Amino acid sequence: MSTQRGIRLAVHLIDSHFGHLVSKVCECLLLKGSLTLNQIVSNTGLPRPDVKKCLLVLIQHNCIQPFTLEQRGGFEEGNNVSIHYTPLFDNILHRLRFSKFVLLVMNKLGKECADLLQGLLEHGRLTMELIIRRAAESTKTEAPDAVHDAFKRLVGARFVERCPDSEPFIELPTDEEATTKNRRSKFAKVVPQTIEQRAIAAAIPMEAKRFLISCDTGSEDTTETDKDAPSILSAGEKRKRDFSEIDDELGAAGFQKEVLWRPNFEEFVRCLRHKACIVHERLRLDEGAAIVLSAMLESSRNPEGGAVSRYSVPMSLNAIYEEVMRTEVGRTMTLDHVRTSLDQLGCTKNADDLYSVDLSNLIQLCRNEEVESFMLKKYGGVAYMIFRLLSKESRFFETDKISQDILKEKVETQKILFQMWQDNYLSMEKISTPAPKTNHFLLWRINQDLVWKQVLDGMYHAALNLINRVSFELNKEQELRELPSSRITGVLVSRKARLLKIRYCLESSLMRLDDAIMLFHDF
Amino acid sequence: MSSATAKRKRPEPKSLTPPLTGQEKVIYELIRSRREEGIWSKDIKQETDIAEAVVNKCLKVLIVKKLVKEVPNYQNKGKKIYMAVEYQPSEALTGGFWYENGKPDEESIEPISKLCTGVLHNMGVGTVEDIANAVRNTRALNFDCPTMRILQLVKALVLKGQLLEMRSTGYGEFSSIPVGAVCYKCVTKTALPKAGAFASIPCGVCPHLSICTPDGLVSPSNCVYYGKWLDF
Numbered sequence: 001m002s003t004q005r006g007i008r009l010a011v012h013l014i015d016s017h018f019g020h021l022v023s024k025v026c027e028c029l030l031l032k033g034s035l036t037l038n039q040i041v042s043n044t045g046l047p048r049p050d051v052k053k054c055l056l057v058l059i060q061h062n063c064i065q066p067f068t069l070e071q072r073g074g075f076e077e078g079n080n081v082s083i084h085y086t087p088l089f090d091n092i093l094h095r096l097r098f099s100k101f102v103l104l105v106m107n108k109l110g111k112e113c114a115d116l117l118q119g120l121l122e123h124g125r126l127t128m129e130l131i132i133r134r135a136a137e138s139t140k141t142e143a144p145d146a147v148h149d150a151f152k153r154l155v156g157a158r159f160v161e162r163c164p165d166s167e168p169f170i171e172l173p174t175d176e177e178a179t180t181k182n183r184r185s186k187f188a189k190v191v192p193q194t195i196e197q198r199a200i201a202a203a204i205p206m207e208a209k210r211f212l213i214s215c216d217t218g219s220e221d222t223t224e225t226d227k228d229a230p231s232i233l234s235a236g237e238k239r240k241r242d243f244s245e246i247d248d249e250l251g252a253a254g255f256q257k258e259v260l261w262r263p264n265f266e267e268f269v270r271c272l273r274h275k276a277c278i279v280h281e282r283l284r285l286d287e288g289a290a291i292v293l294s295a296m297l298e299s300s301r302n303p304e305g306g307a308v309s310r311y312s313v314p315m316s317l318n319a320i321y322e323e324v325m326r327t328e329v330g331r332t333m334t335l336d337h338v339r340t341s342l343d344q345l346g347c348t349k350n351a352d353d354l355y356s357v358d359l360s361n362l363i364q365l366c367r368n369e370e371v372e373s374f375m376l377k378k379y380g381g382v383a384y385m386i387f388r389l390l391s392k393e394s395r396f397f398e399t400d401k402i403s404q405d406i407l408k409e410k411v412e413t414q415k416i417l418f419q420m421w422q423d424n425y426l427s428m429e430k431i432s433t434p435a436p437k438t439n440h441f442l443l444w445r446i447n448q449d450l451v452w453k454q455v456l457d458g459m460y461h462a463a464l465n466l467i468n469r470v471s472f473e474l475n476k477e478q479e480l481r482e483l484p485s486s487r488i489t490g491v492l493v494s495r496k497a498r499l500l501k502i503r504y505c506l507e508s509s510l511m512r513l514d515d516a517i518m519l520f521h522d523f
Numbered sequence: 524m525s526s527a528t529a530k531r532k533r534p535e536p537k538s539l540t541p542p543l544t545g546q547e548k549v550i551y552e553l554i555r556s557r558r559e560e561g562i563w564s565k566d567i568k569q570e571t572d573i574a575e576a577v578v579n580k581c582l583k584v585l586i587v588k589k590l591v592k593e594v595p596n597y598q599n600k601g602k603k604i605y606m607a608v609e610y611q612p613s614e615a616l617t618g619g620f621w622y623e624n625g626k627p628d629e630e631s632i633e634p635i636s637k638l639c640t641g642v643l644h645n646m647g648v649g650t651v652e653d654i655a656n657a658v659r660n661t662r663a664l665n666f667d668c669p670t671m672r673i674l675q676l677v678k679a680l681v682l683k684g685q686l687l688e689m690r691s692t693g694y695g696e697f698s699s700i701p702v703g704a705v706c707y708k709c710v711t712k713t714a715l716p717k718a719g720a721f722a723s724i725p726c727g728v729c730p731h732l733s734i735c736t737p738d739g740l741v742s743p744s745n746c747v748y749y750g751k752w753l754d755f
Contacts, residue, residue: 283717336694336695337695339694340692340694340695340696343692344689344692369717369719370719370720370721370722371719372684372719373717373718373719373721373722374719374721374722374727374728376722377718377722377723377727377728378722378727378728381683384683384684385679385682385683388682388684389682404619405678405679405682406679406682407621407627407632407675407676407679408627409626409627455721458721458726458727458732459720459721461726461732461735462721462724462726462727462732464737465726465735465743465746466724466726466743468737468742468743468744469743469744469746469749469753472743472744473753498755501755502753502755505752505753505755506753509720509723509724512720512723513720513721513724515720516719516720516721
């Protein structure tokens with residue numbers, strides 16, 4: 001869900017990290033979708049070599065995914081094949097939360113792994129050899145084995161993965177495929193995948209290969225890759241080499257001979273999602289429920305490999321209890337207590353007596369709380385009650401029914417309802433009874449998806465404002481910041497303390513706001 | 524709370540009516556036939572086919588003779604509803620048990636809500652029947668308050684975020700409550716609505732967010748709300 005304000009935030013991040021030229025190319029892609037090199041050049045008006053360099057930077061930092069697209073040619077012409085570049089909006093926004101990823105790895109796997117990840121985040125993608133050499137140089141140790149082990153732990157925990165295919169080939173659907181798809185979509189309501197989604201999915205290596213560390217120094221024979229790859233890809237590669245195109249240089253850069261590694265953002269999102277659920281349940285219910293949920297989520301990995309799964313992996317009561325017993329606080333819990341916590345969490349039991357928790361429901365609760373708190377602050381207590389009432393049941397409510405349920409005066413209720421409606425948080429329908437006794441009724445409901453989208457858009461804007469305010473405050477005190485600490489005395493000490501407080505306040509707010517953005521966008 | 528007691532009275536139907544003119548009688552009979560629902564002045568005119576001025580005059584006479592009363596309409600204050608004096612306005616007109624003169628009866632709602640929260644706090648978890656019984660046992664009310672009415676208050680408290688609605692699991696703290704029954708619990712201090720990330724920064728509730736741009740008239744660098752927020 002990339003909104004206008006989301007794009008502005010993403011462009012600002014790229015601008016501050018890689019400069020104006022790269023951000024211009026990135027903005028063009030974010031606004032227009034996937035484009036070829038020629039199209040980017042004509043849209044941005046930048047010199048071709050500059051655009052190529054910008055694209056290389058963006059590829060290196062996992063912000064765009066190139067793919068080769070086969071398109072139907074004109075009359076009596078063969079099919080065209082061209083390389084497109086699609087922006088990865090989510091990956092660009094992840095740049096805002098690198099510190100969270102490092103902290104997560106630090107807590108789970110220790111400092112060595114966190115340092116390795118830090119280097120990988122800074123460089124986007126590296127070979128194993130480079131990662132290890134870089135870490136050994138920075139720590140000035142002569143023990144590459146320890147670094148190698150740390151890297152293995154990172155890959156084992158799936159925080160680091162092999163880079164996706166540099167240019168997956170998306171071929172035209174055959175006539176047979178097209179007719180089957182049409183027939184299926186008519187009856188089964190299958191949501192069709194966009195070309196970009198197909199390209200991103202095709203680029204991801206197979207599950208067995210994605211986290212495979214080869215024993216050699218990290219180089220990989222390309223012929224082997226070709227052998228392993230499905231026939232469609234081989235055909236794609238063949239065609240790709242055939243056309244001596246403008247993208248040769250970029251293609252060669254992307255056409256890897258060595259195994260490149262990059263941070264696996266999917267895993268970070270999954271971990272942060274689990275963490276958000278646990279923290280929320282600790283506040284909503286109690287420590288016991290949080291421990292049980294944590295045990296259910298930590299001990300199992302989602303077999304599908306997707307970042308956002310609806311249910312946790314089903315587990316037996318005994319397995320959950322065993323996992324709970326491993327934690328210090330969990331040791332005091334009885335089996336009955338665990339069972340109660342499972343019920344409190346709304347866990348469902350399947351036919352094999354295995355428990356699983358509906359994570360999307362927990363995320364929905366978190367989202368509702370965020371919006372409720374926003375309503376409370378913006379419109380007051382009555383709006384808070386109205387929002388809770390309407391979001392509980394997604395149906396229309398009549399004004400009188402709302403004011404009766406919240407026990408508030410109708411005039412006051414109606415005033416707030418209109419305010420919320422004007423700001424697009426509610427939808428309203430007017431119905432009239434037929435003549436002669438014409439009565440008008442106003443019906444109200446919340447369009448949850450629309451509200452969430454609007455709140456998320458506001459959050460993107462607010463995040464950009466926080467970033468801009470931080471740089472404004474820092475620029476304002478530039479001279480003070482450049483002074484050596486020995487010369488900071490008297491009034492300057494309090495000024496520096498004030499700047500620190502402001503920076504802390506703004507940056508911690510940005511991190512909290514980013515949690516909320518993830519809640520609505522990534523979870 | 525005494526007001527809440529008073530409004531439950533149902534006076535005996537009047538048997539003796541003072542002498543009325545033909546039109547007054549027609550209007551009175553029509554109003555009386557509508558019992559506790561009452562009738563709108565415009566509907567009287569339409570149904571009796573009497574001129575508006577005459578209807579208004581007759582209504583004034585009937586009010587003076589204490590045969591008819593004007594009752595507040597909760598749904599529309601500008602719409603005058605007339606009712607025979609022996610009837611009490613229906614819930615559709617008043618808004619219900621917790622309404623007085625078409626407005627929520629805050630004098631009753633506030634203390635009884637506090638009482639509900641108090642008794643629930645003492646019992647931990649309870650169904651609405653448990654809460655209603657506990658409220659009655661306190662003998663703090665000098666009128667009969669049915670369980671359905673307590674439920675209305677409890678539901679409003681849930682919407683306020685002061686109570687938590689849940690289903691009994693049948694064991695632990697729910698051991699005395701049948702499995703699956705809807706029950707209520709006081710919200711702990713930690714679970715009270717906390718300021719969300721978006722609501723706790725100035726942009727979250729800023730009325731000018733839509734016109735705020737980095738280099739515009741309203742911008743994060745010249746924002747007065749930021750100024751106040753960061754005034755350390």
